[in-house]
Amino acid sequence: MRAIAIVAAGVFRDSIRERIAYGLVFFALLIMAASFLLAQLTAGQDVKIIKDLGLAASSVIGLFIAIFFGISLVTKEVERRSIYGLLSKPVTRSQFVIGKYLGLAVTLVINVAVMAAALYVVLAYFEWSTPGKAKEAWEAAAIDPALIKAFALIAVELLVITAVALFLSTFSSPFLSVALTVAVYIIGHFGDDLKHLDNIVESKALATVGRGVYYVMPNLARLDVKSAVVHAVPVSATHMFFSTLSALLYVAVLLTASTLVFARRDLK
Amino acid sequence: MGTSTRARAWIALVALALGAVGTQVALEGRVVTPAVSATVPWVQSPTLMRRLTLGFNTIWADVYWIRAVQYFGGTRLAKGTQKSYELLYPLLDVTTTLDPRFNIAYRLGAILLSEGSSTGAGNTGQAITLLEKGMREMPDKWQYPLDAGFIVYWWGRDPAAAAQWFLKAESRPGAPNWIRPVAATMLTQGGERASARAMWYELATSGEHEWLRRAGRRGLMQVDAEAQIDVLQAIVREFRARAGRFPTSWNDVVAAGLLRQVPADPSGVEYGVDPMSGTVDVSVSSPLYPLRQKGSGR
Numbered sequence: 001m002r003a004i005a006i007v008a009a010g011v012f013r014d015s016i017r018e019r020i021a022y023g024l025v026f027f028a029l030l031i032m033a034a035s036f037l038l039a040q041l042t043a044g045q046d047v048k049i050i051k052d053l054g055l056a057a058s059s060v061i062g063l064f065i066a067i068f069f070g071i072s073l074v075t076k077e078v079e080r081r082s083i084y085g086l087l088s089k090p091v092t093r094s095q096f097v098i099g100k101y102l103g104l105a106v107t108l109v110i111n112v113a114v115m116a117a118a119l120y121v122v123l124a125y126f127e128w129s130t131p132g133k134a135k136e137a138w139e140a141a142a143i144d145p146a147l148i149k150a151f152a153l154i155a156v157e158l159l160v161i162t163a164v165a166l167f168l169s170t171f172s173s174p175f176l177s178v179a180l181t182v183a184v185y186i187i188g189h190f191g192d193d194l195k196h197l198d199n200i201v202e203s204k205a206l207a208t209v210g211r212g213v214y215y216v217m218p219n220l221a222r223l224d225v226k227s228a229v230v231h232a233v234p235v236s237a238t239h240m241f242f243s244t245l246s247a248l249l250y251v252a253v254l255l256t257a258s259t260l261v262f263a264r265r266d267l268k
Numbered sequence: 269m270g271t272s273t274r275a276r277a278w279i280a281l282v283a284l285a286l287g288a289v290g291t292q293v294a295l296e297g298r299v300v301t302p303a304v305s306a307t308v309p310w311v312q313s314p315t316l317m318r319r320l321t322l323g324f325n326t327i328w329a330d331v332y333w334i335r336a337v338q339y340f341g342g343t344r345l346a347k348g349t350q351k352s353y354e355l356l357y358p359l360l361d362v363t364t365t366l367d368p369r370f371n372i373a374y375r376l377g378a379i380l381l382s383e384g385s386s387t388g389a390g391n392t393g394q395a396i397t398l399l400e401k402g403m404r405e406m407p408d409k410w411q412y413p414l415d416a417g418f419i420v421y422w423w424g425r426d427p428a429a430a431a432q433w434f435l436k437a438e439s440r441p442g443a444p445n446w447i448r449p450v451a452a453t454m455l456t457q458g459g460e461r462a463s464a465r466a467m468w469y470e471l472a473t474s475g476e477h478e479w480l481r482r483a484g485r486r487g488l489m490q491v492d493a494e495a496q497i498d499v500l501q502a503i504v505r506e507f508r509a510r511a512g513r514f515p516t517s518w519n520d521v522v523a524a525g526l527l528r529q530v531p532a533d534p535s536g537v538e539y540g541v542d543p544m545s546g547t548v549d550v551s552v553s554s555p556l557y558p559l560r561q562k563g564s565g566r
Contacts, residue, residue, distance in 0.1 A: 045372055049330045056327035137477035139371065189323045224323045231369040 003091045004099040011103020015069065023061045024111060028118045030057055035122050047126050047142050048230055054119035055150050055226040061115070062108055062158040063185070069107075070165030071177045073100040074262065094259040101166055101255055108158045116151040140232035149240060150229040156247045157223040161185060163254035164218075170261045187213065188220030218250040314365030321366060329367030336360050336373070340380050344388075353389035356381060360398055364405075372477060374402035375415055379483050382419045384558035392423045410440035414447065418467055422487070427463075446470065465491045489534035490556050497559075500531055500539060500548045514546035 034053050038046045074097070077083040086096060120143060127135075127142035140146065164184045168177040187194070194217075197210030222243045225235045321328045336359035343351050360377040364370055380388055382395035396419065402412045417433030420426050434451035437443055450463050468491060472484030503526050507515050515521045518530040518541060531539050537554035541547070550556045 045330070045333065049334075052326045052330050056324050059324070134478060137372070186322060190319070193319070221323065226323075227326045227367060227369065230326060233369070 003095040004102065007096055007099025008103035011100055012107055015107040023065060024114050027057050027061055027115050031119060031122050047138055050122060051230045058112055058115040059154050062112055062154060063161060066108060066158045066161040067165050067178060067181050069104055070162040071169040071174050073104060073166055075169050075174050093263045097259045097262050098255060104162055105159055109155050112151055112155040146229045149235050150226050153223040153225055153243060156244050157220055159251055160218050160247050163251040167254040167258040170258050187217050191219045191221045218247060223247060314362045317362050318365055325366040329363050329370055332359055332363040333373055336363060356389050357394040364401055368405040374398055374412060376479050378415050378419060382423050392419050395419050408441055410437045410443035413437035422464060461491055461495060490559055493533045493550055493556050494559060497548050503527060504541060504546045504548055508546060514543050515541060516543045
């Protein structure tokens with residue numbers, strides 16, 4: 001357990017050294033700039049759009065970090081040959097993989113939390129500066145606690161994507177890993193289309209394959225409650241719990257598969 | 269890399285940068301990229317756009333909404349009298365497909381679509397289609413059938429159809445209790461201006477957004493202008509009976525003692541009078557222009 005924690009702490013330190021914080025600064029600047037511009041352009045939909053923008057930006061920035069850092073977790077150590085030094089210490093390959101994953105997972109969760117806090121600060125400004133009558137047009141309060149649900153599920157989605165990226169990077173090239181992770185992300189958001197492929201194609205076999213892929217791949221669309229939260233549509237605790245549980249099961253499967261593949265990998 | 273090589277590289281870099289910028293400046297206004305249309309929406313198929321957004325549909329809906337608002341404003345402010353708002357509905361359609369709960373896109377979008385030509389698209393059919401889409405997405409919203417009734421009544425001049433929409437609105441949960449009496453008035457006294465006044469007043473005072481309230485205030489002024497025009501039309505007829513011709517301007521009517529001063533509409537802009545037909549109307553430069561046409565609308 002201690003070995004995993006040491007590896008994870010190393011990843012966290014690396015992520016700070018690799019200037020992941022630049023993404024946060026970009027996010028903060030984007031949200032602040034948008035908040036000044038949007039009031040003029042959006043016919044009074046500024047708060048809705050700030051929320052949409054904040055949630056979308058945190059998701060995209062997190063996605064980039066999850067994919068690119070997720071893939072480099074193992075490949076960089078192998079390419080630099082620094083993995084030999086690490087594995088010569090009392091760290092098993094499984095501990096190495098899990099530690100790497102947890103390190104990036106903590107980084108991502110902290111990133112999302114900071115972005116959520118930055119968004120709340122901007123929204124607090126809108127809450128304070130908007131006259132009472134204009135607030136009636138808002139579907140939900142500017143400082144809406146329900147936004148945390150959307151941020152939480154964004155974080156869960158990023159954990160899944162990181163696990164996918166890590167798993168793919170244990171056996172394929174970085175380029176292919178990026179392409180395949182992006183493919184998994186896209187398929188994960190096409191869940192409904194895959195499930196109802198029989199409405200589009202005539203081939204029964206293809207429809208069955210589509211339905212099969214739907215059930216096998218992680219359903220990332222279920223983790224997307226951004227729209228619901230912004231429109232004050234309730235997101236139940238049951239939805240939160242089961243969506244998270246299902247996603248974490250995928251993470252567990254992918255991490256197990258990663259350790260198995262990496263254990264058999266010839267590092268010479 | 270040696271010092272002299274590096275210096276040459278820097279000189280080359282500066283020279284190339286100056287050349288690139290200089291070429292840009294020289295070409296400015298001389299070589300114009302042929303544009304298909306500056307305002308074509310990037311993707312016009314709502315279904316395709318929804319698939320392309322990969323979970324980021326609401327932020328893209330916001331982008332399309334901003335484009336719709338900019339498109340409407342740009343067209344409205346453009347010079348010339350022949351204004352086409354043909355892309356307004358596709359933009360709103362994509363917006364509401366990407367974010368089916370985008371309330372203001374339905375409500376304000378319907379107003380922009382239905383307003384008379386030159387200040388709006390003047391297409392009540394598209395306005396109703398947009399609101400019907402909203403009703404399918406959010407069946408409990410009483411505002412959408414109310415808006416549809418409003419549009420049918422005001423621009424379509426069809427009180428019976430409007431009353432049916434109002435009754436639909438009234439049956440939705442949370443609908444205010446003033447809707448039923450207004451619908452009843454319409455059914456019994458079809459075309460009664462008081463009904464229009466009541467509806468515009470509700471929008472002006474209770475609309476959930478300033479844009480809607482502004483539309484309500486403008487509607488109220490248009491109702492007042494219609495009433496004033498009826499009075500002025502009678503005065504012009506009186507002038508013709510006395511002078512044997514229509515007045516060439518309001519000064520003729522004032523000089524004849526039929527008016528004390530040149531009449532202005534509720535926005536403060538002088539009314540127009542056609543010397544050939546004697547028709548009184550709001551001026552094209554008035555913010556109230558155009559008033560709904562007599563007879564049925566589109």
